[in-house]
Amino acid sequence: MPGPLSAGGLSLANPLCLAPMAGVTNAPLREFFSNLGAALTHTEMVSCAGLVRGNARTSGMLWASPLEGPLILQLFSPEAGTLARGAAAALEGREENASTAGGKRPCGLGINMACPMPKVTKRGAGSALLGRPAEAAAMVRALKAFSLPVWVKIRRLEDMDRTLEFIEVLAEAGADNVCLHGRTAAQRYEGRADRRFAAEAARRFPGLISASGDVFTAEDVGEYLSMGCAPVMLARGALSNPWLLPEALQVLGYDVPPERLFPTPKTRLAGLRRLGERARELLGEHQAVVLLKRLMGGVLRGMPGAAELRRRAGTAVELAEVLRVFSTALTEDAPAV
Ligand SMILES: Cc1cc2nc3c(=O)[nH]c(=O)nc-3n(C[C@H](O)[C@H](O)[C@H](O)COP(=O)(O)O)c2cc1C
Known part of the structure; x- marks a missing residue:
């Protein structure tokens, strides 16, 4: 190494x-x-x-x-x-x-x-x-x-x-x-x-x-x-x-x-959730939402229904709503991104 x-x-x-x-x-x-x-x-x-x-x-x-x-x-x-x-x-x-x-x-x-x-x-x-x-x-x-x-x-x-x-x-x-x-x-x-x-x-x-x-x-x-x-x-x-x-x-x-190298949709979601919660704790709800939205494009890229998910995330003002969008993207019909 x-x-x-x-x-x-x-x-x-x-x-x-x-x-x-x-x-x-x-x-x-x-x-x-x-x-x-x-x-x-x-x-x-x-x-x-x-x-x-x-x-x-x-x-x-x-x-x-x-x-x-x-x-x-x-x-x-x-x-x-x-x-x-x-x-x-x-x-x-x-x-x-x-x-x-x-x-x-x-x-x-x-x-x-x-x-x-x-x-x-x-x-x-x-x-x-x-x-x-x-x-x-x-x-x-x-x-x-x-x-x-x-x-x-x-x-x-x-x-x-x-x-x-x-x-x-x-x-x-x-x-x-x-x-x-x-x-x-x-x-x-x-x-x-x-x-x-x-x-x-x-x-x-x-x-x-x-x-x-x-x-x-x-x-x-x-x-x-x-x-x-x-x-x-x-x-x-x-x-x-x-x-x-x-x-x-x-x-x-x-x-x-290995969990970093081959992250399942679940591990990715857990990582993003941790990031969002930590951002809310340190910077407040609004900044946490803004930060997670920055990562949204990459996670949704190429996914079926991405436009609708992006629209939902775009109007979200609470972290819970943004996390719900990630959750839909990562755990429903979604392949690992
Ligand atoms: C949203 C955003 C904010 C940036 N802010 C800074 C900054 O504060 N200081 C800096 O030196 N470069 C800043 N950059 C430039 C990046 O550090 C990097 O040099 C640039 O994005 C080129 O790399 P990339 O093509 O791999 O994105 C910023 C880039 C982006 C996209």
């Missing part, structure tokens, strides 16, 4: 991670994927301006469950000063702070230089930083002061040379890991991620590059790993089929408990 790997200043049990996803990778979902075998997860991107202002909703995103595995706290800011103040607000006095008390400490800090959404880029944060390498480097240096590994998530630029130059700037500033999403910011989530960028970056910067983009099968994971990218980040692929994680681990030669 392959052993743990050392990547980005961390020792990871395996090379599969859950990518950061705003509105999705909250504590209960991270717990769920840690249980399915993710070696590392990410928080949603957290606004440093919000942390500095003491915004309660933003601070609420910092809490991590003691039951989850290692996680990276991903931050966003347009510049180094606010980034550092936000990180300080997130890390210092955690035990006295109501939003972080009793929670798990992140094992690393992430910087979002990838988000293409206008509400983030118009302020100069996210992928807007790809055009400001000096500020990007200052941001990495600012976070290095916290003595935690610094992971930076970027998008590819239009051409290879500029992409590699940007990575070099981050490496020289001390980034421990650079996760390259092989779409440009202009592509947002459309089109294909261009894997030639990850391959070339991993060749030029051995041990520094992790990969994101179109990870939907165990073969996708294998391809990125064979290029020298580690870890590999699962995003939409994990939402459409959470059991991709154990399946890919098994293909890589890791020991995976």
Whole structure:
């Protein structure tokens, strides 16, 4: 069986991670994927301006469950000063702070230089930083002061040379890991991620590059790993089929408990029910419903009557109703998905 790997200043049990996803990778979902075998997860991107202002909703995103595995706290800011103040607000006095008390400490800090959404880029944060390498480097240096590994998530630029130059700037500033999403910011989530960028970056910067983009099968994971990218980040692929994680681990030669590897409809339903109940406990009914609806598309895909089930789930406001839809999908005439 392959052993743990050392990547980005961390020792990871395996090379599969859950990518950061705003509105999705909250504590209960991270717990769920840690249980399915993710070696590392990410928080949603957290606004440093919000942390500095003491915004309660933003601070609420910092809490991590003691039951989850290692996680990276991903931050966003347009510049180094606010980034550092936000990180300080997130890390210092955690035990006295109501939003972080009793929670798990992140094992690393992430910087979002990838988000293409206008509400983030118009302020100069996210992928807007790809055009400001000096500020990007200052941001990495600012976070290095916290003595935690610094992971930076970027998008590819239009051409290879500029992409590699940007990575070099981050490496020289001390980034421990650079996760390259092989779409440009202009592509947002459309089109294909261009894997030639990850391959070339991993060749030029051995041990520094992790990969994101179109990870939907165990073969996708294998391809990125064979290029020298580690870890590999699962995003939409994990939402459409959470059991991709154990399946890919098994293909890589890791020991995976059979109930994770060959989940019956009943085991899947039990897993989703646990996730929903944990989300309700930690975040409330509404968020639990929203979270489970995110996983609905993948579970229903290709099923007879999927449109009607999706409609029913769409109008549900209570967790019990969403779980009933899953139950119908998974245990009635449904084949295992
Ligand atoms: C709903 C959603 C939210 C996302 N939020 C973030 C985020 O907060 N920070 C980040 O770095 N990337 C974010 N991403 C990008 C993903 O981490 C990932 O790089 C992207 O989805 C490409 O991988 P995929 O093609 O396998 O889905 C988000 C993606 C999705 C679909």
